[in-house]
Amino acid sequence: MRGTTGFNRILASIAIIATVLVVLVSGVLLAENAGHHCDCQEHCPVCSLILQCEQNIKTIGSGLIAVATVIFVAHAMTELVTAFEYQSVQTTLVSQKVRLDS
Template structure:
C-alpha cells in the first residue's frame, strides 16, 4: 500500500505522542504511589499497575539506548563519508610532468 509523506508523518507523530504519554503516565503513577505498602501484592491492583509501569519504562529505556546507539553510529558514518575527498590514483606521464623529449 502506498503512503504519501503527510500520512507517514501523521502516523509517526501519533506514535511519538503515545510513547511520550505512556512514559509520563508511568513516571507520574509510580511517583504518586511510591509509599504504597500492601499485604497481598498478588491481588493488589496498585502493585500490578506499578509492575506494568516499571516494565514499560524498562522497555522504553532499552529502546532509547538502542536508538541513541544507532544515531551515533550513523552520524559518525555520515561525518566520515562527508569529509572524504576523492583523489584520483591514476597517474600519467603528463600528471607526473615527465618530459617526452628524446
C-alpha cells in the first residue's frame, strides 16, 4: 500500500508539471504570434495553432476554478472533522467494575 502512495504522488507531480508546461507554452505561442494576420483563416496553420492555444488556456482555466473549489471544500471539511474530540463510549463489565463471581 505504501508503494502505491508514492506512485500516486509521482503521477500527480507529472500531471501538475504537464499542466503548467501546457499553459506556459500556449501563452508563449500566443505572444509570439499576436501580430499574425492572414486572409485565409480556414487553412492557415498559424491561425489553427492560435485557436488551439486559446482553447487550452480556456479549458485549463475553467478546470482550475473547479479544482480550487474542491480543495477549499476538502480543507474546510478536514478542519471541521479535526475540531471534534472523539471519546470512546464503549462500556464493558470491567469498566463498570461488575463482579463476575456470583
